[in-house]
Amino acid sequence: MPPRRSRVGAAPGASSVGHAWAPFPRPPERPALRGPPPPRPPPPDRPPSRAPPQLLDNPDVAKAFPSDVVERARLYLDGMGGTTGCYTHSQGALVLRKEIAKGIEARDGYPCDVNTLFMTDGATPCVHSALKLLIRTKYDAILTPIPQYPLYSACIELYGGTLTPYYLNEGSGWGLDCAHLKKQLQDARERGENVRALVVINPGNPTGQCLSYENQVEIVKFCREENLVLLADEVYQTNVYRSGCVFTSFKKVVRDLGDDYKTFTLFSMMSTSKGFYGECGRRGGYMEVIGTTKKLLAEIYKVLSIGLCSNTGGQINMALVMNPPREGEPSHPLYAQERDGLLGSLGRRAHKLAAALNEMDGVTCNDPEGAMYLFPRLEHPPAVWREAGKIDRSPEFLYCMELLEQEGIVCVPGKGFGQEPGTSHFRITFLPDEKDIDEVIMRLKRFNDSFRAKYAAMGDE
Numbered sequence: 001m002p003p004r005r006s007r008v009g010a011a012p013g014a015s016s017v018g019h020a021w022a023p024f025p026r027p028p029e030r031p032a033l034r035g036p037p038p039p040r041p042p043p044p045d046r047p048p049s050r051a052p053p054q055l056l057d058n059p060d061v062a063k064a065f066p067s068d069v070v071e072r073a074r075l076y077l078d079g080m081g082g083t084t085g086c087y088t089h090s091q092g093a094l095v096l097r098k099e100i101a102k103g104i105e106a107r108d109g110y111p112c113d114v115n116t117l118f119m120t121d122g123a124t125p126c127v128h129s130a131l132k133l134l135i136r137t138k139y140d141a142i143l144t145p146i147p148q149y150p151l152y153s154a155c156i157e158l159y160g161g162t163l164t165p166y167y168l169n170e171g172s173g174w175g176l177d178c179a180h181l182k183k184q185l186q187d188a189r190e191r192g193e194n195v196r197a198l199v200v201i202n203p204g205n206p207t208g209q210c211l212s213y214e215n216q217v218e219i220v221k222f223c224r225e226e227n228l229v230l231l232a233d234e235v236y237q238t239n240v241y242r243s244g245c246v247f248t249s250f251k252k253v254v255r256d257l258g259d260d261y262k263t264f265t266l267f268s269m270m271s272t273s274k275g276f277y278g279e280c281g282r283r284g285g286y287m288e289v290i291g292t293t294k295k296l297l298a299e300i301y302k303v304l305s306i307g308l309c310s311n312t313g314g315q316i317n318m319a320l321v322m323n324p325p326r327e328g329e330p331s332h333p334l335y336a337q338e339r340d341g342l343l344g345s346l347g348r349r350a351h352k353l354a355a356a357l358n359e360m361d362g363v364t365c366n367d368p369e370g371a372m373y374l375f376p377r378l379e380h381p382p383a384v385w386r387e388a389g390k391i392d393r394s395p396e397f398l399y400c401m402e403l404l405e406q407e408g409i410v411c412v413p414g415k416g417f418g419q420e421p422g423t424s425h426f427r428i429t430f431l432p433d434e435k436d437i438d439e440v441i442m443r444l445k446r447f448n449d450s451f452r453a454k455y456a457a458m459g460d461e
């Protein structure tokens with residue numbers, strides 16, 4: 001009789017106890033290490049510093065993309081250790097921060113230190129970080145524009161501070177009036193608020209205004225006199241459509257004011273979400289923090305490092321936005337053509353929509369200057385206020401809901417951004433395709449007429 005196998009695969013004659021059958025020969029003993037191992041020779045066809053992916057070495061890639069695109073990809077890959085899949089420095093990969101610094105320097109004409117840059121997943125985490133740093137107790141207050149993009153009110157609430165409102169002046173194209181700012185600050189101080197910072201959104205959301213240089217100088221001087229940190233939300237910096245309006249960064253304004261302003265503290269925030277690139281889902285952003293101490297920069301770094309790093313794809317996008325193809329590079333003509341085409345189209349859509357709104361009964365709209373929105377004002381028949389009051393809603397809530405239901409157009413009620421008491425607004429974007437704008441205008445007008453007629457018929461009482 002052949003010997004019984006003790007288990008499947010066991011060698012004939014092997015017992016079920018003791019040594020299992022080893023199907024492979026034992027690896028040879030490693031020699032004891034004496035000194036460092038000899039250096040590995042570099043792969044023959046690639047420079048030794050570069051790791052995979054090798055896609056860039058594929059000759060088809062060089063045929064498909066302009067040479068500067070391939071070079072840029074190589075630069076970023078090399079600077080990121082040969083892969084975009086690793087954690088980076090918590091402030092963002094140095095190679096990419098250097099690109100952003102170059103872009104800021106080209107924009108402003110002043111140096112930018114990479115150690116003052118913090119790359120984030122969109123501009124939203126910048127706002128969180130700044131407000132988290134500034135708010136210690138409920139008495140710490142932040143001067144915030146009304147109307148405002150509600151990220152600010154939400155974060156101030158989240159971190160337990162106080163929102164000190166200042167109203168943008170609709171009558172002067174949503175301008176920022178420093179005398180009013182001063183009054184709001186004084187009132188807040190009398191109420192016992194410790195106002196620590198001023199938020200400026202330029203160009204504005206939802207109001208779309210682009211501040212003049214003179215106004216920005218006034219704002220910086222006001223902050224210095226009143227010892228306020230300036231939080232400059234500049235995510236719409238490339239979205240300016242009105243001839244004569246130019247975006248100037250607050251960084252440039254502060255530096256233009258000279259050495260007296262060396263210690264002026266400014267957080268300026270930027271994003272890949274807006275502009276003509278509009279890559280909002282890719283979550284790229286950064287903040288530049290100037291006029292503060294190394295200790296504070298180290299604190300910000302420490303807090304951001306809790307999240308390890310922002311996503312690397314977003315970092316790459318942010319670097320590309322700030323340092324796009326330069327004149328003379330092979331990809332520049334196509335880049336410039338797409339940029340100018342998109343911005344030109346956005347400008348035409350903005351002006352067309354604003355003009356059409358101003359033609360509608362009960363609607364007035366400031367000229368668009370920048371950003372992606374219009375914030376028209378509505379004068380309603382009294383019954384709109386009455387019916388809205390019955391369901392504890394704003395009159396523009398009724399307007400926006402019925403507009404959505406009847407015409408499929410989505411707008412945001414002004415109340416969500418804040419507005420002067422007794423006024424009613426809504427925010428509309430001019431992002432629909434240019435070919436669809438006429439249809440949008442036709443539907444808006446049809447709705448506005450029917451809405452007003454319906455509520456006018458309900459009488460004044």
Ligand SMILES: Cc1ncc(COP(=O)(O)O)c(C=O)c1O
Binds near residue numbers: 201280
């Ligand atoms: C004024 C303003 N700041 C910040 C943000 C946040 O943008 P991000 O997508 O970069 O987080 C937005 C988004 O709409 C915005 O309008």
